[in-house]
Amino acid sequence: MGNGDTPTSPHVPPHSCGDHFNPDGECHGGPEDEHRHAGDLGNIWADADGRAAFRMEDSRLKVWDIIGRSVVVDAGEDDLGRGSHPLSRVTGNSGPR
Numbered sequence: 255m256g257n258g259d260t261p262t263s264p265h266v267p268p269h270s271c272g273d274h275f276n277p278d279g280e281c282h283g284g285p286e287d288e289h290r291h292a293g294d295l296g297n298i299w300a301d302a303d304g305r306a307a308f309r310m311e312d313s314r315l316k317v318w319d320i321i322g323r324s325v326v327v328d329a330g331e332d333d334l335g336r337g338s339h340p341l342s343r344v345t346g347n348s349g350p351r
């Protein structure tokens with residue numbers, strides 16, 4: 255909240271988020287894969303009302319890896335790099351952000 259006199263709003267980045275976090279130069283994959291983008295966290299599932307409850311633990315990412323970065327939920331299912339679409343090895347062909 256602000257000082258009580260001036261409304262505040264959440265920070266909105268001036269442009270869209272970049273590519274998947276990939277400090278090792280890997281192709282897209284799933285969270286259990288040896289070769290994956292470090293930021294590849296797999297899928298979550300929402301119910302018919304669009305609500306999802308989840309907890310994620312990742313063997314590779316540390317909290318300090320994601321501080322200052324964005325966590326993005328794409329519209330579609332991530333094929334974890336196993337699909338035949340050209341975007342499979344890039345984004346998991348998971349649709350719009």
Ligand SMILES: [Zn+2]
Pocket residue numbers: 274281282283291293294344345346
């Ligand atoms: Zn990826």
